[in-house]
Amino acid sequence: MTTLFFLVRHGRHAGFGERLLGRTPGIHIDEEGRAQARRVAPKVRAFAEAGQWSPVTVVASPRERTQDTAAVIAADLGLPLEVSGAFDEIDVGEWAGKRFEELAHDPRWRIWNEDREHARAPGGETMAEAQHRALEGLGRLATRYDERIVVVVSHADVIKSVLLSELGMPLGHYWKIDIGPGEFGLLSREPGETCPLRETYA
Numbered sequence: 001m002t003t004l005f006f007l008v009r010h011g012r013h014a015g016f017g018e019r020l021l022g023r024t025p026g027i028h029i030d031e032e033g034r035a036q037a038r039r040v041a042p043k044v045r046a047f048a049e050a051g052q053w054s055p056v057t058v059v060a061s062p063r064e065r066t067q068d069t070a071a072v073i074a075a076d077l078g079l080p081l082e083v084s085g086a087f088d089e090i091d092v093g094e095w096a097g098k099r100f101e102e103l104a105h106d107p108r109w110r111i112w113n114e115d116r117e118h119a120r121a122p123g124g125e126t127m128a129e130a131q132h133r134a135l136e137g138l139g140r141l142a143t144r145y146d147e148r149i150v151v152v153v154s155h156a157d158v159i160k161s162v163l164l165s166e167l168g169m170p171l172g173h174y175w176k177i178d179i180g181p182g183e184f185g186l187l188s189r190e191p192g193e194t195c196p197l198r199e200t201y202a
Contacts, residue, residue: 003142004053006044006151007159007185010069011036016181020103021065022096022124023089029068036182037069040151041076043184048149055079056148059141061087061155069182070153077151086137087154090130093123116171127171131161138162142189159185 011033021027029037048055059082060070067083074081095103103109112119116127134154141150160177163185164170179185 002147002188002190003145004047004051004149004188005138005141005186006040006149007162007187008040008069008073008151008153009156009159009179009181009183010063010065010153011072012181013065017100019097019099020092020095021089022092022121023063024097025064027063027065029065033065033069033181034072037072038076039182040073040184044073044077044149044151047186053147053149056145056150057082058151058153059084059087060153061085061089061158063089063155066153066155070151073151073153079151084137086133086140087152087158088130088133089155090121090127090157091124092121093125095121095124116174127157127161127174130158131165131171134158134162135165138189163187 011029013027013029013033044055047053055077056079058070058074058077058079060066062083062085066087067081070081073079095106095109108122112121118126118128120126138152141152156179157174159179160174161171163177164173166187169176
């Protein structure tokens, strides 16, 4: 009994790469982001047909940019759209919305990037906490949707944390996984059990 997950990063949005958004509200994907989202459904459909898997639902984090991306994928696949806080962006606290050039002068930012195993965003959470809730969310979905395909639309570091767990690698290796907007990690999971990684990204 196995559930197959497509872990999709949301599409691009205006100002991408300029600020650390975190849970900043009101951020929507742009036309390039929509084009990236439209490329996901054909890959899901092709994989489903080749492996006789049946896509069942699309799950998004509560952020607008993930829900925008998920809505495109869900419409293309003719699937329902769910929202789950388990896959929300890491809470970066007081850093939310700050420009990266500003963060470069904050010594806490250096610590955050050098010690993802233990560092906590000021007023926010650790990457380990985000990893824990995401893995628990996958476990719940695996129980609900046995032997089906579930598309989960989330955020780069959340997806990286899950993939690192599946690979048995520490969070400090987050930089070794590159997952761009609209790209995805593919993995299988049994209820209550971590399964081997199938692919890292496509």
